[in-house]
Amino acid sequence: MMLNLELYLVTDEAACLGRDFFWVVEEAVKGGVTMVQLREKSLSTRAFIDRAKRLKNLLESYNVPLIINDRVDVALAVDADGVHIGQSDMPFQTAHRLLGEGKIIGLSAEKQSDVIEAEHWNLSYLAVSPLFATPTKTDTEQPWELDGLQWVRQQSRHPLVVIGGLHTGNAYEAVLNGASGIAVVSAICSAPSPREAAKELKKAIQDAILWP
Ligand code: TZP
Ligand code: MG
Numbered sequence: 001m002m003l004n005l006e007l008y009l010v011t012d013e014a015a016c017l018g019r020d021f022f023w024v025v026e027e028a029v030k031g032g033v034t035m036v037q038l039r040e041k042s043l044s045t046r047a048f049i050d051r052a053k054r055l056k057n058l059l060e061s062y063n064v065p066l067i068i069n070d071r072v073d074v075a076l077a078v079d080a081d082g083v084h085i086g087q088s089d090m091p092f093q094t095a096h097r098l099l100g101e102g103k104i105i106g107l108s109a110e111k112q113s114d115v116i117e118a119e120h121w122n123l124s125y126l127a128v129s130p131l132f133a134t135p136t137k138t139d140t141e142q143p144w145e146l147d148g149l150q151w152v153r154q155q156s157r158h159p160l161v162v163i164g165g166l167h168t169g170n171a172y173e174a175v176l177n178g179a180s181g182i183a184v185v186s187a188i189c190s191a192p193s194p195r196e197a198a199k200e201l202k203k204a205i206q207d208a209i210l211w212p
Pocket of ligand 2: 085
């Protein structure tokens, strides 16, 4: 499967404003989301796997990859397309050994030393996290901001995804400063129309990619 990082939806049911989780994701995909990460911090393993299976079925019909946050075991259990790991999750080499070749592995970089260390791994992408401060996740390191993103772009050979505080008003500048794509929770999950929100974000990203 060809990796298109442009518009990466990271799920959070609590951000969906009481609307059906699968409806929100499907609308977002219809609007142009290119990857989906299932991020569940409080489900039981059983419920996580059930949700991942259902999401995989849904996404397969749109040819959109399913990435599992943190949990390599859940990714293996449902044969997901890949995992997203953070600095306190399973190390890259271990995840790679368990998943085998051909799976997507993304890693979050929260500080400069994470970026330098990540040069050792054959990542599918590096997530610059958080790019901006966001109420969706407050237990973070200092936001990178655009100058930090420029620094990462110079240091890293990996495709970059930015996450944290992204919306239609700043997606363009994030891409101009080196991101291959943007990852969002609230800009899609909490939007009145997740489909329209995804369309507008996608347009902002593609405008920047086509620049000048
Ligand atoms: N990791 C870093 S920031 C963040 C995650 C999961 C939350 C991003 O949420 P939002 O609503 O797109 O700012
Ligand atoms: Mg994690």
